[in-house]
Amino acid sequence: MPKLVIDTSKITDIPAFLKLCPFGALYEKDGKVDVSAACKMCRICVKKGPAGAATFVEDEKKPEINKAEWNGVVVYVDHEDGKIHPVTLELLGKAKELAAKINHKVCAVFIGSEITDNAEELLHYGCDEVYVYDNPALKHYIPELYTAVFENYIKTNKPCAILVGATTTGRELAPRIAARFKTGLTADCTILDMAENTDLIQIRPAFGGNIMAQIVCPNNRPQLATVRYKVMSASERTDAATGKIINCSLDGIDLNTTTKVLEVVPKQKVTTIESADVIVAVGRGLKAKEDIPMIKEFADLIGAQMACTRPLVEAGWMDAKHQIGLSGRTVRPKLIICLGISGAVQFSAGMNNSDIIFAINTDPNAPIFKTAHYDLVGDIYEIIPKLIAQIKEGK
């Protein structure tokens, strides 16, 4: 196996050398430096230490797999009771792009019960082949069952790469498939690309988003990646259906499971502002409680949760659970639109990590504009009704 060999005699300054390791894996014992199990094989000590102090010794090369045997970029069709999750269409858009680079086909794998009719829809999004496993035994998503079916698909079709939506079910299914095939899986990729040699280039945030890591799976197939909803772009729906639906047999698939689904209760939408992807926040620029419906209409149009600053809670206009800020909740949505909010530190500390921040304020010097990415100087009472009209027109 590859390992690090430390030659203490080459180290001029031992304490400084020990400090090189960001994981604290280097230690000195009886005047000799060695590596502990904390080592992550980052090899910084090799690069940064004195020449010859740390050496990375590689193994003999493992036999290389024949990548040409693995063809196709595949998307797992995420659904609940046949209703296709939109992340699927986004992944198909990406799969098309990746497949085009290496001249592979784009496939979808759809597992469930009474889903064949819905599979048709996928042919409008550039699938070359939709593999459908439709059977009453697959009515409920049970990890072992769906893994067994997917295993059958992989063994029969040998796909190059598999993209799975990072939904509750996808995040559970993808690791089971990866472990079953002893292959690599990268979670929550934000950028995907395809190398000429069919290696999927996967980029994902690490350490809470403070670092990006580029990951490849160079000697295993299939390659698996999960991607969150709203990270990739769906391609436009085409009027004509292209590609074909392939109904797959369940013969030879072990559908035994001891897991029983006892009940499925459709959820009432109770969402908190912390979990919202899009937030419309309103502040003291709002003149009366009666104006809240206008803001609500706008929020509903863009699928946003309503939130507010502290004064509105104190005035009793909105509930405390909608308050953003140090004395309220901390949010990190993909988009936040701040309406008539001046942007006191106590407020912005609760939302300044949001991905995209819009602010509308009449005062061009409002502190919120220092936090926001899009500073819209104007009056919410003029802009919002017009914006509502614009969005309605566009829909």
Added chain:
Amino acid sequence: MNIIVCIKQVPDTNKVEVDPVTGVLKRNGVESKMNPYDLYAIETALRIKEEKGGTVTVLTMGPPQAEAVIRESYSLGTDAGVLLTDRAFAGADVLATSKALAGGIDIIGDYDLIICGKQSTDGDTAQVGPEISEWLKMPSVTNVTAVHEITDTTITVSRELPEASEKLMLTFPCLISVEKDICIPRLPSYLKKQATKDREIKYVTLKDLRDNAPEGYGLNGSPTQVQRIFPPEVNDHCEVWTGTADEIAIKTANKLKELKFI
């Protein structure tokens, strides 16, 4: 009812930076703590134990310093701790990590239920739990929000899907990953800490595992490779839009469309 809880020692902070020139990770100090999500897994296990009896064993993989999280779990009320530690495990990705943990679980033996936290705060993948269950060929369920009935052979749990709540019954042995909101973790007890300060922590190295071929572990057993790390693009973008309300409204609508929010 014997339960194994998989826990992890993580850096105390995510505030790490990459030197943009050298591509080297800058970490200030190596302060570490128990992965916060694991506290919910431990609490879930302790509550089951209090109701049904049995033992709770914690399992972790890491350097000898990771003993600290096992000690911490003792002060919460767990009964035994196992530390998988070996240089051969270094540089493991999800597959190699889950393989080593599955090997550790195999050594502990005699268990009914394995509980994992939702995910770790440093890796953030939420994948290790399901991969362990695959190595052990057992049923699993993630995102568990409540534990209901437990019989001698089964456990009934709730899980949240985006559009529905599901109630499932799993047969032992099985693995569950629990959500953060499943319960409120208890605080460590000073008395327990004192009482357990000499309690043994079992060390397990590669050669102890049933499958102890080194090529399946650590960097070598990891199909994925990190090619490079780099700092993310910072969004310090700022545009100021002025004009009539009409102009701003149109511009905003277009931008929201471009950003895929409408």
